[in-house]
Structures are given as structure tokens and as C-alpha cells.
Amino acid sequence: MTFTKKIALSVNGVQKQAEVEPRLLLAHFLREDLNLTGTHIGCDTSQCGACTVMLNGEVVKSCTVLAVQADGAHVTTVEGLGDMEQLHPIQQGFWEKHGLQCGFCTPGVMISMVGLLKENPDPSEEEIRDALEGVICRCTGYQFIVSAVQHAAKLIAEANQSKETITSAGEGR
Amino acid sequence: MAKLIGTPQKRKEDPKLITGNGHFTDDIKLPGMLYGAFLRSPHAHARILKIDASKALELPGVAAVYTGNDLVGKVKAVPAMWFLPGADLKPKDRSTLAVDKTRYAGECVALVVAENRYIARDALDLIEVDYEDLQAVVHQEAALLPEAPLVHDDVENNLALLWKAGEIPDEEFQNAEVVVRQRLYNQRVIPNPIETRGAVAQYNPGSGELTIWCTSQNPHIHRMVYADVLDISESKLQIVAPDVGGGFGSKIATYNEEAVIGHAARDLKRPVKWIEERKEHFMATTHARDEVIEVELAGKRDGTFTALRVKNTANLGAYLSTFGAGCPTIDFGLMVTGAYTIPKAEVVTYGVYTNTTPTDAYRGAGKPEAAFQIERIVDLFAQEIGMDPVELRQKNLIPKEAFPYSTAMGVSYDSGNYQDTLDRALDIAGYPALRKEQEKMREQGKLLGIGISTYVELCGFGPSKVAGAIGFQGGVWENSTVRVHPSGKVAVFTGTSPHGQGTATTFAQVVAEKLGISIDDIELISGDTRSVSMGWGTYGSRNTAVGGAAVSIATDRVIEKAKKIAAHELETSVEELEFSEGIFAVKGAPERKRSFREIAKSANFAWNLPDGVEPSLEGQSFFDPPNFVYPFGAHICVVEVDPQTGEIELKRYVAVDDIGRVINPMLAEGQVHGGIVQGIGQALWEGAVYSENGQLLSGTFMDYTMPKARFFPTIESHFIETPSPVNPLGAKGVGETGTTGAPPAVVNAVMDALRPFGIKDLDMPLTPEKVWRAMQNRRENA
Numbered sequence: 001m002t003f004t005k006k007i008a009l010s011v012n013g014v015q016k017q018a019e020v021e022p023r024l025l026l027a028h029f030l031r032e033d034l035n036l037t038g039t040h041i042g043c044d045t046s047q048c049g050a051c052t053v054m055l056n057g058e059v060v061k062s063c064t065v066l067a068v069q070a071d072g073a074h075v076t077t078v079e080g081l082g083d084m085e086q087l088h089p090i091q092q093g094f095w096e097k098h099g100l101q102c103g104f105c106t107p108g109v110m111i112s113m114v115g116l117l118k119e120n121p122d123p124s125e126e127e128i129r130d131a132l133e134g135v136i137c138r139c140t141g142y143q144f145i146v147s148a149v150q151h152a153a154k155l156i157a158e159a160n161q162s163k164e165t166i167t168s169a170g171e172g173r
Numbered sequence: 174m175a176k177l178i179g180t181p182q183k184r185k186e187d188p189k190l191i192t193g194n195g196h197f198t199d200d201i202k203l204p205g206m207l208y209g210a211f212l213r214s215p216h217a218h219a220r221i222l223k224i225d226a227s228k229a230l231e232l233p234g235v236a237a238v239y240t241g242n243d244l245v246g247k248v249k250a251v252p253a254m255w256f257l258p259g260a261d262l263k264p265k266d267r268s269t270l271a272v273d274k275t276r277y278a279g280e281c282v283a284l285v286v287a288e289n290r291y292i293a294r295d296a297l298d299l300i301e302v303d304y305e306d307l308q309a310v311v312h313q314e315a316a317l318l319p320e321a322p323l324v325h326d327d328v329e330n331n332l333a334l335l336w337k338a339g340e341i342p343d344e345e346f347q348n349a350e351v352v353v354r355q356r357l358y359n360q361r362v363i364p365n366p367i368e369t370r371g372a373v374a375q376y377n378p379g380s381g382e383l384t385i386w387c388t389s390q391n392p393h394i395h396r397m398v399y400a401d402v403l404d405i406s407e408s409k410l411q412i413v414a415p416d417v418g419g420g421f422g423s424k425i426a427t428y429n430e431e432a433v434i435g436h437a438a439r440d441l442k443r444p445v446k447w448i449e450e451r452k453e454h455f456m457a458t459t460h461a462r463d464e465v466i467e468v469e470l471a472g473k474r475d476g477t478f479t480a481l482r483v484k485n486t487a488n489l490g491a492y493l494s495t496f497g498a499g500c501p502t503i504d505f506g507l508m509v510t511g512a513y514t515i516p517k518a519e520v521v522t523y524g525v526y527t528n529t530t531p532t533d534a535y536r537g538a539g540k541p542e543a544a545f546q547i548e549r550i551v552d553l554f555a556q557e558i559g560m561d562p563v564e565l566r567q568k569n570l571i572p573k574e575a576f577p578y579s580t581a582m583g584v585s586y587d588s589g590n591y592q593d594t595l596d597r598a599l600d601i602a603g604y605p606a607l608r609k610e611q612e613k614m615r616e617q618g619k620l621l622g623i624g625i626s627t628y629v630e631l632c633g634f635g636p637s638k639v640a641g642a643i644g645f646q647g648g649v650w651e652n653s654t655v656r657v658h659p660s661g662k663v664a665v666f667t668g669t670s671p672h673g674q675g676t677a678t679t680f681a682q683v684v685a686e687k688l689g690i691s692i693d694d695i696e697l698i699s700g701d702t703r704s705v706s707m708g709w710g711t712y713g714s715r716n717t718a719v720g721g722a723a724v725s726i727a728t729d730r731v732i733e734k735a736k737k738i739a740a741h742e743l744e745t746s747v748e749e750l751e752f753s754e755g756i757f758a759v760k761g762a763p764e765r766k767r768s769f770r771e772i773a774k775s776a777n778f779a780w781n782l783p784d785g786v787e788p789s790l791e792g793q794s795f796f797d798p799p800n801f802v803y804p805f806g807a808h809i810c811v812v813e814v815d816p817q818t819g820e821i822e823l824k825r826y827v828a829v830d831d832i833g834r835v836i837n838p839m840l841a842e843g844q845v846h847g848g849i850v851q852g853i854g855q856a857l858w859e860g861a862v863y864s865e866n867g868q869l870l871s872g873t874f875m876d877y878t879m880p881k882a883r884f885f886p887t888i889e890s891h892f893i894e895t896p897s898p899v900n901p902l903g904a905k906g907v908g909e910t911g912t913t914g915a916p917p918a919v920v921n922a923v924m925d926a927l928r929p930f931g932i933k934d935l936d937m938p939l940t941p942e943k944v945w946r947a948m949q950n951r952r953e954n955a
């Protein structure tokens with residue numbers, strides 16, 4: 001006798017409905033029910049951060065959240081950051097600065113760094129390293145992750161700048 | 174076409190990985206797929222009296238439960254694959270799933286297969302096993318004592334192997350002016366790639382074909398072994414390593430779990446998936462190192478080394494893992510003299526069974542342990558004779574004119590320039606100024622330490638003939654086919670099986686530069702035994718030095734054939750033809766030309782080929798290198814130890830590595846960072862801890878300290894290039910330089926910092942508590 005519960009949530013901007021067991025983890029729900037396999041699972045103890053997603057704009061570990069807790073929420077996974085046609089600056093940064101090797105930790109790391117950049121658009125090396133506390137990358141030694149995040153910050157700043165220029169140019173007319 | 178070899182290039186493998194489109198084993202979903210979960214022994218050593226799976230079988234959604242007895246005659250246990258000649262090796266037969274006894278906590282006892290992972294997990298709790306707990310032995314030295322419990326009843330003293338190499342340097346030791354001795358413990362570490370192991374198997378009852386997707390560093394080795402243990406032809410067994418989330422040695426070994434999943438799929442005629450949990454990874458995927466190394470270095474007062482004697486007591490765990498016997502013997506023993514001229518050396522290794530998880534390769538496998546003992550004892554020697562450790566190294570480093578250099582252990586170092594890497598590192602670190610600063614800080618009661626390691630390691634496995642001579646059950650040549658499609662686009666097939674190293678990019682750089690085409694027109698195909706005829710995989714930094722060399726040679730063969738076709742079309746001779754930037758042109762008449770793309774089409778259409786030239790354009794190479802390659806380098810680490818807390822702050826880390834020719838400096842640097850961080854991890858934090866009765870206490874990421882970003886300063890990484898003469902690329906391999914060079918650099922630095930306390934040695938990991946305790950002891954006894 002398994003009990004199920006109906007949930008409705010928006011994932012990467014798309015409305016989803018499902019009937020799930022209350023014990024189903026959000027990570028499993030995303031990967032197995034929604035086929036969004038970019039979110040990875042690397043531990044059983046909420047340490048590695050490979051499963052990190054955004055829940056209503058907050059960085060969370062989806063292995064620590066039940067799918068039913070996401071009822072009514074907005075979830076963003078790596079698939080929602082950007083695609084090849086339009087990479088998110090964080091993705092661009094990781095590609096250009098060699099911020100990944102095996103790439104298994106990468107989706108979670110990128111999401112958690114998007115969270116950092118939202119709060120702190122120009123983080124120092126130390127601040128980035130501190131913000132990486134919740135993730136483990138066994139491959140890169142973190143140094144190029146730091147460079148990748150700094151590069152992303154620059155790209156975001158440039159994009160904002162040009163937006164401002166456009167707006168102010170528009171205002172001038 | 175611009176120059177590609179030696180330039181940083183963005184990775185071809187990244188777009189899918191950064192957009193969530195990677196395809197890892199756990200991402201595979203097949204219609205009708207079942208889910209497997211293993212029941213593991215909670216005891217390190219126990220007799221299995223009874224297993225009752227009836228309640229589990231009654232649970233709705235459970236498709237099957239397999240116990241050891243169910244598999245007898247159906248799935249053989251995976252064998253050990255490194256038999257050392259003359260080592261008196263006693264490989265112990267094991268069961269696929271434990272039958273009468275379990276010999277380490279985490280050994281598989283049963284497999285549940287169910288409709289989903291949650292049901293499978295529920296069912297595990299319903300299997301009842303009666304165990305009779307037996308006394309366990311965890312530490313290798315304890316296991317050798319006469320009163321120790323036996324892991325295998327018929328292996329006396331738990332001694333699995335005894336291996337000796339080198340020449341006994343008794344006379345040198347008798348005549349030595351100075352002998353320095355130290356007992357070092359290279360602690361047990363756990364590889365912990367962030368993707369755990371896993372397997373998905375699918376069987377076609379009509380054709381009898383079985384496909385296993387699994388997390389593998391060497392799918393062809395896995396095919397060879399699983400075909401044997403499942404009794405199926407290699408052509409009916411396909412092993413695919415999709416994207417693999419890191420391996421670091423742990424995904425080289427063959428494991429019973431993967432084979433049993435294959436069996437379950439065949440038996441149930443439904444696809445079965447098993448993904449290891451992190452907790453299982455800690456208990457059941459091979460561990461590494463765990464060697465007690467006693468080293469003695471003899472020499473003169475002026476600092477000249479004369480002889481080395483090494484004894485290694487290695488913990489092999491409860492069973493011989495795939496290549497477990499080779500790590501503390503061949504991998505370790507051949508490299509004990511390091512980068513120095515030491516005329517005579519002897520190594521003895523005792524390989525011991527204990528009730529712990531089997532040990533096998535971890536990034537570097539044996540070489541980091543070898544570098545650690547020699548780099549530590551060289552520092553202790555310097556201290557003994559009152560010489561600066563840099564000066565002592567300079568005195569004994571093999572001079573660059575001496576290469577190829579035959580060591581006392583009978584291996585021949587291909588090429589080297591050890592002096593330059595050391596000079597460069599000293600220069601970057603500002604060594605004399607650092608020493609002055611250290612003095613000043615000591616006066617203020619502060620503990621600054623400077624540690625140096627001038628390591629060399631053996632990589633690029635390796636000549637197959639040698640592999641045979643040392644008892645490795647397989648070859649280590651490498652295979653590549655470079656296939657040119659009619660479009661002029663190129664597929665490169667390799668028998669290596671990269672898992673994060675960026676090989677698709679480095680190999681494309683080699684091929685693109687040679688063919689004068691775009692890197693975007695080249696795709697790497699690897700990791701699938703159906704696509705690639707044979708290969709030996711990725712480990713021991715052999716990807717570029719062996720696999721890349723095969724790619725380079727295969728590309729040359731493509732060019733050779735293409736030239737014949739172009740010469741024929743241009744009505745000239747091959748000698749009269751020049752090939753550069755993707756254009757075949759007649760010497761002196763550049764307007765008479767054919768592009769690579771045109772020749773690709775001609776070769777594949779075959780409308781007008783010269784006599785004796787067969788259609789299509791492919792080059793193939795089965796490259797068996799004449800020797801190993803020996804990357805080397807000088808690492809300098811600066812630390813500050815807090816005298817109150819024992820906390821160690823890493824202040825600087827300088828690495829000058831010589832990995833031969835560098836294909837992609839950005840990727841090479843990434844490898845250096847990753848390796849150094851793992852090496853520092855071993856030096857300062859990582860370590861598997863067992864309780865007396867064999868429970869793994871450090872069994873999750875909460876209890877096993879993995880290196881985190883904030884622990885590190887910026888690593889200053891630099892390269893010097895001394896090409897290797899043993900392969901056409903001149904490449905040496907970079908993957909393991911960090912795990913080899915870093916532990917001794919860091920420990921030497923901390924010991925240097927602790928000199929005012931008279932502390933000479935502490936076992937890794939150098940936790941604050943251990944360092945504090947050592948200082949406190951000295952304070953109390955002062």
C-alpha cells in the first residue's frame with residue numbers, strides 16, 4: 001500500500017503535475033519522473049552538492065528535499081540555465097575557463113554559483129572558495145572553478161552594462 | 174591551419190556537460206527496467222549460518238533475490254589479474270556473493286531486484302541473515318602476528334605475497350658513514366569520484382547478446398573479465414562506458430557487482446540497473462595505499478647517497494583486488510630510488526590479508542608511496558648531516574647528461590632534466606628569501622615551514638612484453654583508428670577510455686594539426702567495446718603517451734595513403750608532393766593541388782585510385798611503446814603551523830612539472846591542480862579509519878574529509894618540456910604528478926615548521942589534533 005500525493009510545480013518555467021510517494025526525493029523526481037538527468041546524485045548525506053537546484057530562487061540540495069515539499073514551487077535545474085543556443089554566463093564561464101573535468105559535479109556547482117552571483121555579483125577568490133563549501137569536486141582542484149565564476153561575473157556585469165547603455169541611450173532620445 | 178599542439182583549446186566535451194546533457198550510467202533508462210540493490214555484510218568477519226529471503230520475495234514489486242548459492246556455477250567471482258612471478262602469491266578464491274563467510278564489512282551477501290529503487294531498499298531490510306561473528310584483524314602488522322585470526326584458513330600468517338627486488342646492499346650499509354632510518358605510514362585513502370560506481374545491463378534472449386553500461390576506466394578489460402565470469406563470448410558481450418564521473422583508479426578494477434547485474438538481466442530477461450550509494454562506495458569500492466614503509470638510506474657525511482633498503486608491509490584487504498598485488502610491489506618497488514643516483518637498492522614487500530575492503534590503484538598507484546618514502550628520507554638525511562634539503566637534492570639528482578638512466582631497480586628513465594625543474598621552482602618560490610623569512614618568524618615564535626619534493630614517476634603503461642614479464646594479466650599497448658568520412662570529417666577511435674581528462678580535445682588537436690583541418694571536424698569515439706575493437710583503457714597516465722601516440726601514428730598512415738591518391742590524381746609522384754595546411758600540392762607548382770576533403774571523397778568513392786590502393790581512407794595503429802615514460806618535477810610547499818592549535822595553513826604551493834610535450838596547457842594545468850589537491854588531501858585530511866573489529870568509521874562524506882575549495886591557496890603551476898623519446902608525441906603524462914609530488918612536499922613543509930619542537934615525523938593525515946598533540950608532548954617533556 002503506497003500512498004501517493006498529487007503535486008504541481010513549475011520546473012524551468014514549465015508547469016508539471018505528478019502523483020508521487022511522499023518519500024520520493026526531489027532529486028529522484030527530477031531525474032526519473034521528469035527525465036531531467038542533469039541534476040546528479042553523488043552522496044547519501046547532503047555533502048557533495050551534485051544535486052543542487054534552485055527552489056523558489058534559493059539554492060537547495062534536491063537530495064534533501066522531498067518532491068512533495070516542492071509542491072507549488074518554482075524549480076530551476078541545470079537544464080533551465082541555458083542551452084547551446086544561449087548559454088548562461090555561468091555555463092560560458094565554466095566552458096571557457098576549464099571549470100570542469102568529468103563534469104559530474106558541474107551542474108550542482110554551477111547552480112550554487114548562480115546563487116552566489118545573485119547575492120554577490122563581484123565575489124573575490126576567497127568569497128568564491130567560501131561559497132563552494134557545500135560542494136565537492138574531486139577532479140578540478142577548484143582553481144579553475146574559481147576562474148570560471150569570476151569570468152561569469154564579468155560576463156554578467158558586461159551584459160548589465162550594455163543593457164544600461166541601451167536603456168540610457170533609449171532614454172536620451 | 175593554426176598550430177594546435179601546445180595551445181590551450183576549449184574542450185569539445187563540455188557543451189553537453191554544462192547543459193545537463195551528459196549521459197552517465199545512472200541516466201540510462203530502458204523500458205521495463207528493474208532496479209538492483211545489494212545486501213552487504215555488516216560484519217568484518219563472520220560465518221554465514223543462514224540466509225532467509227522469503228519475506229523479501231513476498232514484498233510486492235520484488236522480482237528476484239539472489240544469494241551466493243544461487244550463483245554457483247552461473248557467475249564466477251571476478252579474478253585477480255596481477256600475478257607476480259616469484260612472489261609466492263596466494264590469490265584466494267572468493268565467492269561472487271559471500272557463501273559461507275564474509276571477510277570485510279560491505280562484502281555483498283545478496284542482490285534484490287525490484288520494480289524501483291525504493292522497493293529494492295525496503296526488501297533489503299526483509300532479508301534475514303544469521304551471522305556468527307568472528308574475530309577480525311584490521312591492521313597488516315597485527316595480521317602477521319602468530320596469534321592473529323586468519324582471514325583465509327589456508328593462508329598462513331595472512332601473508333598473501335612476499336616480493337623482493339633489487340640487490341641486497343649489506344656492504345654499503347656496513348661501510349656507510351651515515352644511515353638514516355624511518356618508519357612511514359602511507360595511510361589508507363578512498364578514491365571517491367563524485368559519481369559512484371554503477372551498472373545497467375540489458376539482455377536480448379533472441380541473439381544472446383548482453384550489454385552492460387558501467388562506470389569503467391577500461392571497458393575492454395571489463396569485457397574480457399565479465400565475458401569469462403558470465404561465460405559468454407566476447408562478441409556477445411558489449412561493455413559501454415558512457416560519460417564517467419571520475420575514476421582515479423577505482424573504476425579500473427573488475428567487481429562482482431557489475432557481473433552479477435549482468436547475470437540478473439540475463440536471468441530475468443529484463444534490464445536491470447544498480448547504482449552504488451556513497452555509503453556503499455566507501456565500503457565496497459577499492460581503497461588504496463595503506464602501506465607501512467620502513468626505509469633506510471645510507472650515504473656519506475658529504476651528502477652522497479650510496480644505498481637504499483626498503484620494506485613495505487602492505488594491506489591488501491580481504492581479497493586480492495584486480496591489480497591490488499601490483500601496487501605495493503611493481504608500481505612501488507621500481508620507483509623507490511626516486512630522482513637520485515643511488516647505486517644500490519633493495520625492496521621487500523609483504524602483502525597481507527586483513528578483514529578490510531580490498532585495496533587497489535588510486536591515482537598514481539604505488540608511485541606516490543615510492544615518492545613519499547624517498548622524499549621524506551632525503552629530508553631526514555639532510556637534517557642528520559646538517560645540510561639544506563635543496564643542496565642535498567642538488568648533489569644527488571640524476572644529471573641531465575645521464576639519460577636514459579638505468580636505476581638500481583633496473584628501470585630505464587627515458588629522459589629528464591631534474592635540475593631545471595628544481596631551479597625553476599626555487600626561483601618562483603624565492604627560496605633564499607623564504608628561508609630568511611622563516612628565520613625571522615621563528616624568532617617571533619611562529620612556525621613557517623618550507624617543503625620540497627623532487628619526484629619522478631613511472632607512467633604511460635607500457636610495453637606489453639614488460640607487462641607479461643611482471644605478471645600483469647593483459648597487454649598495455651593501445652589501439653587507434655583514424656577514419657576519414659567521405660565528407661572529410663574524421664572519426665578517431667581509441668582504446669583508451671577517458672573520464673574527465675579532456676581526451677576528445679587533446680586527440681582532436683593532434684589529428685587536426687596533422688591533417689590541417691578544423692578541430693570541429695573531428696570526433697572521438699571511445700568507451701564502447703562494439704565501436705572500438707580492442708584497447709586497454711585509461712590509468713597510469715597512459716592516455717596521451719600511449720593512446721595519443723597510436724592516434725598520431727594512425728593519422729600519419731592516413732596522410733601516407735591520401736598522398737598516394739593525390740599524387741595519382743595530380744599525375745605526379747608521392748615524392749613530388751607536399752602536404753601542409755590540409756593541401757596536397759606539387760612541389761614548385763602550388764596551383765596543382767587537392768584539398769584533404771577532395772581526397773577524402775576520392776578515397777571513399779574509389780572512381781580513380783592508383784593501382785594497389787584499396788578504397789576508403791583509414792589509418793590504424795596498435796602502438797606498443799618501447800618503454801614507460803617518466804614525468805618528473807619539483808614541488809615546493811610553504812605552510813604555517815599554529816603553535817597553539819596545530820592548525821596548518823597552506824600559504825603557497827609551487828609546482829614545476831615536466832610532463833614531456835604538452836598538448837593542451839590549459840587541460841594539463843587542470844590535471845595538475847586536481848592531482849595536487851588530492852595529494853594535499855592525503856597529506857592533511859583524508860584517511861580511512863576502521864574500528865578494532867573492522868567497522869569503517871570514516872564511511873561517509875561526513876566522517877571522511879574531502880578537500881574543499883577554501884582549504885587551498887592559488888596553486889602556482891608551471892611546465893618545462895623535456896620530450897620523451899619513446900613515443901612520437903614526446904608526451905609523458907600529467908594525471909598523477911600531483912598525487913605523487915604533493916604529499917611529501919606538504920609533509921616535509923610541516924616537519925620543517927615543527928623543527929623547533931624537534932619533531933621529525935608524524936603520520937599522515939596531519940590533522941590539527943595530531944600536530945597539536947605532538948607539540949604538546951614536547952612541551953610537557955621539555
Ligand code: FES
Pocket residue numbers: 040041042043044045046047048049050051052061062063064
Ligand atoms: S547528492 Fe545531494 S548533496 Fe550529495
Ligand code: FES
Pocket residue numbers: 099100101102103104105106136137138139140367418419673
Ligand atoms: S569535475 Fe569531476 S567532480 Fe567536479
